[in-house]
Structure formats: C-alpha cells, structure tokens
Amino acid sequence: MNKIAALLSDAIGSDGIQLWDAVEPRQQLQVMSAIATEAPPACVALPNTSDQLGQVMAIAAQHGWRIMPMGQGSKLGWGGLAHGIDIVISTARLNRIVEHAVGDYTVTVEPGLKITALQQVLAEQQQSLAIDPAFDQLASVGGVVATADTGSLRQRYGGLRDMLIGVQFARYDGELARAGGRVVKNVAGYDLMKLLTGSYGSLGILSELTFRLYPVQRCSRSLLLSAGLQAIEAATAEVRLSGLTPVAMDVVVDRTAAEGTSLVARFQGIEAGVEEQTERLKKIATTHGMACKQLDGEADEAYWRQSAQAIRADTLLCKVGLRPSGIPWLIELADMVFPGAQVRLYGSSGLGWIQVEIAERLTDERLENELLAGLAKVRSHCQKNAGFLTVLQAPKAVKAKLDVWGYEGNALDVMKAIKEKFDPNNQLSPGRFVGGL
C-alpha cells in the first residue's frame, strides 16, 4: 500500500480506501479525463460520514496532497484539467436523505445521493427538485450542484443557485462549515450556497445540501412547433412578450428529429390553465405558419426524458449563454460552422448547449484547427451578445489548446482572492476552474 493510502486507512479504515489499481477501469478513465498529467492519483477515498470526509481533508492539508472530489464521476471530464491529483474523494457513500420536511417543501441530503433516488422519494409526496432529470441515472446531487446545471425547467424555477438554501461543506483544512439553513427565506450571513454552486470542487467539498422543493404539477403538456428559423424567432419573441407562462421554452436544433429546428414549450399546472395556454400558443403558431405537435401525458414525459439523454460522453459539448435576442443568429452560425450540431437553448435565460460530433474531425490537424476556429467564432458571437461559451467536454488534446471557460470579465482578481482564502495551498482540484484556479 502506498504511503497516502496507508495514512488515510489509519484514519478512516481500509474499507474507506480504494487503491488506484483496484478502481474500476471505467472510473479510472473518467478520473484521468479530468487530469492534465499522466500520473494517476494514489487512491480513492470513500468517506462514510461528513466527519470522515473532514478527516481525509485534514490529513491531505497536513501533507499538501492535491484532491479532487467525485460524485458519480459521470461528468468528471467537464471543466478544465487539474494539474495532478494525489487523492480522489468520492462521495458515493455519503448518500443519505438527512431530512425531508414534507410540509415545508425542503429536503436535506448528502452529496453522493443520486438525483434519481432523490426524485423517487420526493415523488411519493408529489414533490420534486425542479431540475431536469437529464443524466440523472448517474448524476449525484453534489456533482450537479458543483457544475451548476439546471436545464429547461430554469424557465420557471430558476437555476440550482435559486433552490439551494443551505450547505455544509468540508473546507481545505477539514473543518465542516455551514451557511444558509433549512428555511426558504433567510438572509443571515453571506450566501455561500451561491459561491459553491458551480465552483467545480475548487473551494471545498459539499457534504450536505438543503433545497427548496416544488409540488409536482397535475397536468403537463408540451407543444412542438416547427418551421423555419424566422418563424421560430418571431414566435419565441411573441411568447416572451405574452402573458404565457411555460415552465420550459427551448429552441432546439436536431437533425435526427423529424422537426429539424423547433420551438418546444411545456406547460404545467391545473388542466384548465394548461388547456387555455396551449390553445393560445397554437394560435400564435398558426399566425406564423408553424406545424404544431401536441404531446400529452406519457408522450410529454417521454419527449423530455429523451431530450435529456441527448447529451453524450463522446462529443464536444459546450455550454453557452447569450441575450435571448441573439439566439436565432447563434443557431444559424452554429449550423454554418458545425453542420449537424445539436443545439438546445433556453428561451428566456439565453443559456443552453451545443453538441458537436467529433470522432472523425480529429483525425488530422487541419480538422482540429477548423474545430478550434469554429469554436472561436461561436464564442465571439455569444460574447458580443453579453454571453459566453464554455467547452465542457472535449478530447484532452483540444482542451489543452484553448481556454475552456472563456471568461472575459474583469473580476478574475476577485475570484483569485476568494480561491486563496478557501484553498490557500492550492490543493482543491488545482487548475480546473476559470483562470486556472
């Protein structure tokens, strides 16, 4: 046993440590996709409790070991590459539901809990965590928060940042710190929940999270409107300025789907309301000459389940954001530089993703350069529209050649100053975050 594993075993028992060679090959690959160097970590630590998590962190701090947290490892390859990692800390065993306060519509959970497992428990009480269930088969609560992803439901419920009302996390020195609480309204102290959401494990390891929940709506229906881009643009703008309240409203480009480019709007609530709203949207569709497909009940569920599975692990995946008014031109541009790319943009926040098949593109340098040039063009359009483009997932060789985050602002020094306080010895996923933090 190597020295690192031996010391950690002494603290949390050999049962809590997995030597690198004993790690499943699939997981080894996931971990290595997040690290810039060739050398693998010494071991994976699997603490059973937040106290054990703290112990591991404290020992790592004493020895200056670099650590990277891992949920289910489903999207470990996202973000920048870490500069060498000594230990991976898995939250897989921190997977309890601490408290589901049914009447108060809040739930407190540990980070390793899978999103599906959580949603199942909540569904028994007609409640849900209002994020889209994409990749939920794998994703852990902590991983989803650390990468700040929400999805289409953002339209109605906001982002994870808006639902996370309390956290506990293990600091670099192993101390457990809390912020927020378990009530939906609370302004006592700084809002560290928001600081940690989307911090990719660079400030600490989340050990407990409290969310506000929403009731499951009785009736759900989606309308799939398809036509040319101009009609979609006009209809989207009209919906945005109308009193309609879809819970999701996405502009979708998918060559494999019958609709090609479409506007999909989802309505939920009581039946009368859903009926009224979909009728009105149909009228808008008619005035713009759009084809309209209605999805009810199981068809509605199936559509959203399927679209959630659209993101694959072997593609180039970008998260983008821009002023919604810039969406149509972004779609045209993406189509020009990445013919056949899949795109989904959330109509009111202007966030979304672009997925490009890359397997064949990377066979030679010229194609790789074309890809980089294409990314630069799309990024530039997003930035001109007050937005951004972040490359989440790409082959290591590509990531090494570009700034994956695409941060353009003037507040990097502030982020650095915060990182220095939370991670003074630069041990927490070093190099992975914006600006090489």
Place this chain on the structure above:
Amino acid sequence: MVAVAAVSKTSRDWRGVVRSLEKLLSANQVMRRKEELLVYECDGLTSYRERPAVVTLPKTTEEVAAVVKLCHEQNIPFVTRGAGTGLSGGALPVAECVLIVTTCMQQILDIDYDNQRVVVQPGVINNWITQAVSGAGFYYAPDPSSQLACSIGGNVAENSGGVHCLKYGVTTNHVLGLKVVLPDGETVDIGGAVPEMPGYDLTGIFVGSEGTLGIVTEVTLRILKVPEAVQVILADFTSVEAAGETVSDIISAGIIPAGLEMMDNFSLNAVEDVVATNCYPRDAVAILLIEIDGAAAEVAASAKQIAAMCYKNGARQLTHATDVQERLRLWKGRKAAFAAMGKLSPDYYVQDGVIPRTRLPEVLQQIEALGAKHGYRVANVFHAGDGNLHPLILYNNNIPGQLEEVEALGGDILKLCVSVGGSISGEHGIGADKRCYMPNMFSATDLETMQWVRGALNKKGLANPTKIFPTPKTCGESAQFGNGKGVSERLEGLENF
C-alpha cells in the same frame, strides 16, 4: 477576522479630507455641517445613532470609485447608504467615517424589453422600475412594503423580500449582474445580462452582503411580464391555527400563490384605526391575504380551490378582488402595517425571523407567551407562505428601560426561531442590530469561513466595518474566533450591546 483599521478620533485631519473630497466631487456633493449630517445619523432602526464625519453624494461610478480610493489610501472607514429605510442598522454610520449616499444615482440606464432586463443606478427607488416598464406590460417582482422609498442598491445589499416573493423569489433571484466599486477603489463587473456566466457566482455573494464587500453602482435586473389575471382573496378566521392550517393546505395542494400573508387581530385593528381600509373585519382573530396570478382559467380554478380550503378550515367570510383598485385596497392595510404601528405608539420595534412554515401555530403561541413574560403585547404581520415572521412590539423610548426590555423580548423571539430550525433574519438583514445573535445560528467555523469572503474583498476592513459579524468590541470579549471551537455557548446572554 477582519481588522478594522485603527482610527483615532482626534488624529484625523478631516478638513484636509473634505478638501480632497471637494476636489473629487463638487462642493455641494460633500456635506460636513452638523445640521446637514443630522438626517444621516440613523436608518430605519432609529434607536441606534452615530454621526458620520462627512457625507458624500456621488453621481457616477467614477465618483464613487474616487471617494472609495481616497478612503482606502487614507484608511478611512466608509459606510454606504441608500434611502436609509433599512431596519437592522446596516446604513448606521460608524464613528469617524465617510458616508457615501447614493441618492444622486437615480437613473434608469437601459430597458431591454426583448430580453426582459433593465439596468439601473443603485439610488433608483424600487417602485420606479415597475412604473417605468408597466406601460409595456412588465414589472419588477420584489416589492418590499417600503417600495415607495427604498433604493435598489439597498434592496441588493439586504436581499430584500416583499409580499410577492413567495412565487417569484426575493431580490437575489432577480439580479443578473452588478457593477461594483470594491473597497480598494477598483471597479469590477460581475454576473452580466445572462445568468451562470463562467466563474464563481460573485453576484450571488454580493447580494445580501449588506455593503460589507463594496458599493454597487449599477444593477442589471430581470423584469417579468405582468400576469394576465390576478385575484386577491381576503379570508377571516376565528383562530390562528385555522389560518395556519389553511396556509398549509394551499401549499400542499400544489398551489403557489404569488403572496400569502397573515395579520393577527392586534395588527389588523391597528391598521383599521390608522388607515381605515374598512375591509379587515375587526373581530377576526387572524386574516389571510392570498394573491394568485397566472392564466385566467388557472386563477379562476385555483381561487375556487382556495376558497373551499378556507371554508373547510372555518373561515367566516371571503372577499375576492380582481379589479386593480379593489386589489390594492385589500393590500393597502398590509403594506401600511408598520407605518400604522408608528402612528399608534411613539415607538415600535419590528422583529424579522423565519421559521419552518409548519411550526406557525405553535410558534405564534410561544411568541404570545414571551410577550406576556416581558410585559408587552406583540402584533404579528407576516409572510405566512414562507414562514417569515414580523412580530411588532409597541413601546415608548422616552421611558427609560423600555427599549432594553423590548430588545430582550425581540432577542428571545429570535432564539425561538432558531430553536425550531429557522433563521434570525428573513429579509431585514443582520446589520448592527443582530450581529451578536449570529453565534446562535452559526458556529465559529461557519462565521470564520464567511469572513474569508470578507477578507478577500474588503482587505482593510474599511467597508461598513463592524456590521453582520460579532466582534469582541461589539458583542463582548467572548466573541473571539480562530480556534475553530463553538463560541455560541459563550456568547449566549449577550443581548445588550
């Protein structure tokens, strides 16, 4: 721990400082005369007062930056003030400070209907935004009761809420980006016109930081489309439990009203005495104001369901209002509740605590018992939907000892909130008022970690010093941090400071 730069009262050459400030701004933007400073001695929490050394009224980000830079270079503490309606002493000056007031920064800089965003200066009054965009059918959702007076900068700093925040969220859920002058005078842009920009969510940490991390000089906000249909229901009950049950039933049924407010008998009578809305039945033990909005069919159906729930729980009568004027009439009393207390009594004390909503009936009983124990009656007006209580205590500051007694009662109420799993503030902030209760809610480690953020941005500790966090000086010697051990036990019983 953030160091507060040592400033000796006598050593500073304030005349020199004023001369420098007058070079940076124009002379009428710098105030130094005692009579001019008087109104700036306190915010809405009038029991705490301190005179600033000088008041500045910058008009632009550049002017703010210039003033802050001067403070930074000369180690002068500075406090930011919006409209001064805060209720936790957030804008309370500290001794020998420069007060930076945003009342000359009142421009709406940009309105973008296509993208549903506005950009405003911090001194813009909350209600002006809705006024500016209502013609096009939009509004700005967070609506503190003080919305005719309070500034957006203050809202951002306090993460203010309002009666319409149950469904649409509080200030932080509506702020997309900020331009901020940091405590060293540098200007940064955080967040933007789009959410989830790459990097740490600095906007999220700035909102609610009560002026301790810098001065907000521009705010990008989301505006919402005015809902198609709105209905307000006023229901009166003969017991608080029945009203509380109704609140639970509505939420459990999956309905999220835009607002869900409760007033008890004491407060609704106070309102009727002063504002005479003539719509709240004076013999009701509790009333609920329930606003639902959305598509017309949805609102109509929800209204029916809610009415049934009210009656099931024993509501005596229901008033429905859909017309704007009628709705405003029903809300008027609720929004004027604090002011009404102010007219009834020489002084009143507003507490702001949060509890899990399901604990409402029991907590209200305990608050009544606490009031009896301390010898004061407590009126309750609150955001029932999210468990945000506003117990109001009437007293007379001219009677020696009353303020202290009322503060002790307020403190007991806060401890009660924490003991049932709640919070010491839902929307008014910690400021100078509640910093010594922070250890009731957070461990020394928690507070130390929050101070990391403050230390990272407010390196010299000059921005709104002594606010939010307990210090040995403000809360007694026991508020020492750094050893990672809990200090809450040691700090208990330190209500008076």
